[in-house]
Amino acid sequence: MLSAVARQRVLARASAWKASSSFLHQRWASTTVSSNLNSVTEEDLAHFSSFLAPSSILSTLSPSNTPADELTPFNDDWMGKYKGRSTTVLKPRTTEEVSKIVKHCNEKRIGIVPQGGNTGLVGGSVPVRDELILSLSNLNKVRSFDSVSGILVADAGCILQSLTDYLAPHSHIMPIDLGAKGSCHIGGNVSTNAGGLRLMRYGSLHGAVLGLEVVMPDGTILNQLSGLRKDNTGYDLKQLFIGAEGTLGVVTGISILAPVMPAATNAVVLALPSFDQVIPLFKIVKRDMGEILSAFEYMDRESYTLSVKHGQGKGLSEEEIEGAQCFVLIETSGGNKEHDEEKLSNLLEKVMDPDAGLVTSGVLAQSPAQFESLWAIREGIPEAIGKSGKAYKYDVSIPASKFKEFVDKTKDHLLSKGLLHENAIKGVVGYGHFGDGNIHLNIVAAAYTPEIAAALEPFVFELVASYNGSVSAEHGIGYAKTSAMRYSKDQTSIELMKKIKKLFDPNGIMNPWKVLPQ
Numbered sequence: 316m317l318s319a320v321a322r323q324r325v326l327a328r329a330s331a332w333k334a335s336s337s338f339l340h341q342r343w344a345s346t347t348v349s350s351n352l353n354s355v356t357e358e359d360l361a362h363f364s365s366f367l368a369p370s371s372i373l374s375t376l377s378p379s380n381t382p383a384d385e386l387t388p389f390n391d392d393w394m395g396k397y398k399g400r401s402t403t404v405l406k407p408r409t410t411e412e413v414s415k416i417v418k419h420c421n422e423k424r425i426g427i428v429p430q431g432g433n434t435g436l437v438g439g440s441v442p443v444r445d446e447l448i449l450s451l452s453n454l455n456k457v458r459s460f461d462s463v464s465g466i467l468v469a470d471a472g473c474i475l476q477s478l479t480d481y482l483a484p485h486s487h488i489m490p491i492d493l494g495a496k497g498s499c500h501i502g503g504n505v506s507t508n509a510g511g512l513r514l515m516r517y518g519s520l521h522g523a524v525l526g527l528e529v530v531m532p533d534g535t536i537l538n539q540l541s542g543l544r545k546d547n548t549g550y551d552l553k554q555l556f557i558g559a560e561g562t563l564g565v566v567t568g569i570s571i572l573a574p575v576m577p578a579a580t581n582a583v584v585l586a587l588p589s590f591d592q593v594i595p596l597f598k599i600v601k602r603d604m605g606e607i608l609s610a611f612e613y614m615d616r617e618s619y620t621l622s623v624k625h626g627q628g629k630g631l632s633e634e635e636i637e638g639a640q641c642f643v644l645i646e647t648s649g650g651n652k653e654h655d656e657e658k659l660s661n662l663l664e665k666v667m668d669p670d671a672g673l674v675t676s677g678v679l680a681q682s683p684a685q686f687e688s689l690w691a692i693r694e695g696i697p698e699a700i701g702k703s704g705k706a707y708k709y710d711v712s713i714p715a716s717k718f719k720e721f722v723d724k725t726k727d728h729l730l731s732k733g734l735l736h737e738n739a740i741k742g743v744v745g746y747g748h749f750g751d752g753n754i755h756l757n758i759v760a761a762a763y764t765p766e767i768a769a770a771l772e773p774f775v776f777e778l779v780a781s782y783n784g785s786v787s788a789e790h791g792i793g794y795a796k797t798s799a800m801r802y803s804k805d806q807t808s809i810e811l812m813k814k815i816k817k818l819f820d821p822n823g824i825m826n827p828w829k830v831l832p833q
């Protein structure tokens with residue numbers, strides 16, 4: 316029998332730290348970031364030492380003298396593409412300690428990068444220069460859980476998987492799930508407004524988050540940790556911090572609505588003869604599965620093959636996928652096992668009928684292990700790409716009908732530039748959250764080079780704009796996409812965002828050079 320608990324164990328440890336040493340992104344040398352911000356000094360360190368435990372301070376400065384390589388996992392991002400030069404990482408244990416750090420940095424004009432699990436994919440979680448890194452990893456306690464309302468209140472530094480594990484005995488789940496669950500923090504999830512694999516079912520964090528505790532850029536603690544489902548008293552300030560990527564304050568506590576654990580969960584992977592079958596199939600699945608449909612994920616042939624090749628999961632045999640152009644993973648989660656299984660088997664009978672011409676072959680999970688293995692194919696794609704080369708990642712919202720065209724046009728463009736070969740670009744793959752209209756276009760290169768970057772941008776952004784899409788569906792803007800924001804937001808919106816930033820953070824200390832175009 317397939318249980319929801321099994322589902323949550325999928326890839327629990329996915330995405331452990333993966334640093335790349337072969338490429339040193341040269342932006343520090345080439346970027347002309349001007350700033351009024353100051354570096355951390357030994358005097359600042361002495362001040363931090365007056366209220367932080369020695370184990371909460373990592374600094375290459377005296378008297379800490381931490382070896383520089385111990386700071387590397389904080390300075391380098393998950394892709395090994397962005398590398399900061401911070402001398403100091405602080406790991407406060409309480410909200411009050413966070414407040415004291417931020418207050419001091421504001422007075423001394425020291426830039427701060429709030430950091431969760433450092434699994435972000437847009438260079439937002441590491442310093443641009445030598446900003447202080449404020450790691451939330453020691454703020455990692457569950458504060459309360461109410462099994463009647465389903466409201467969980469937790470510190471921002473709780474790892475997503477640990478919250479899922481905490482809720483399991485209470486028969487609840489987190490409303491969010493993603494491949495980085497073994498490392499990312501709930502505070503990072505909120506700060507990036509992460510989407511992930513359950514958005515189709517449970518909606519975005521703008522709905523699931525009921526309240527936040529935030530340390531403002533002057534050190535003031537804003538307590539909006541509401542335990543209420545309904546609260547219409549004035550402006551909903553918490554929404555501004557959801558997806559702010561650390562530019563407006565440090566999230567220290569989260570109140571979030573946890574759904575009841577579904578009694579029965581199933582997964583099936585289907586191979587499709589061509590992309591033309593995906594939309595007809597999606598329509599049937601949505602109609603026939605109704606309320607029990609919890610995921611509809613898309614993988615093109617290249618991303619599926621890459622994942623299986625790198626051992627991320629096992630699905631169909633070689634013969635079964637012969638001629639298949641793409642794959643979908645369908646998950647159902649419901650309250651009645653017999654009812655759900657009957658629905659799913661009726662669906663499979665219908666869509667796998669050779670006369671329907673929709674599906675070439677498929678595999679339905681027969682055990683918790685197989686369920687995990689099917690999910691591992693989809694969730695393991697980012698890691699498989701990382702093992703194959705250096706990824707240029709584009710996470711976009713476009714009409715689902717354009718997913719294949721988007722990938723093909725990019726491929727054709729790179730071919731016309733003479734870049735599609737083993738020594739430059741090894742592959743162009745597309746996968747993602749079909750049910751949410753969110754595709755991940757990944758260009759797998761032998762190395763990060765200015766030539767490839769110039770071929771890709773602004774080409775990809777212009778293509779997205781031509782579909783009236785968004786240049787960031789779920790990963791955020793970070794450092795990587797600040798100049799691309801204008802493709803998805805008009806000048807009026809950007810100016811208003813800048814005013815909000817100025818109001819909250821007049822000295823510009825919070826995650827400088829991130830999100831907003833300079």
Ligand code: FAD
Pocket residue numbers: 329330393428429430431432433434435436439440441451471492493494495498499500501502503504505506507508509510511512560561562564565566567697698789790793826829
């Ligand atoms: P970090 O990477 O540490 O930080 C991300 C940003 O949030 C930074 O700008 C940082 O300054 C800010 N921040 C972090 N914590 C705080 C805080 N407490 N207060 C204020 N600001 C803060 N993303 C998705 O949306 N959907 C996916 O399906 C998905 N899958 C992924 C799979 C893999 C294998 C990997 C490596 C990444 C994936 N991501 C996905 C991207 C990433 O995991 C998410 O963006 C995640 O929410 C980041 O959480 P984190 O704790 O690692 O944050």
Ligand code: MLT
Pocket residue numbers: 436494511693694696697708710747748755
């Ligand atoms: C995913 O859906 O797998 C993630 O957003 C990560 C990625 O695209 O690399």
Ligand code: ZN
Pocket residue numbers: 511747748755789
């Ligand atoms: Zn995603």
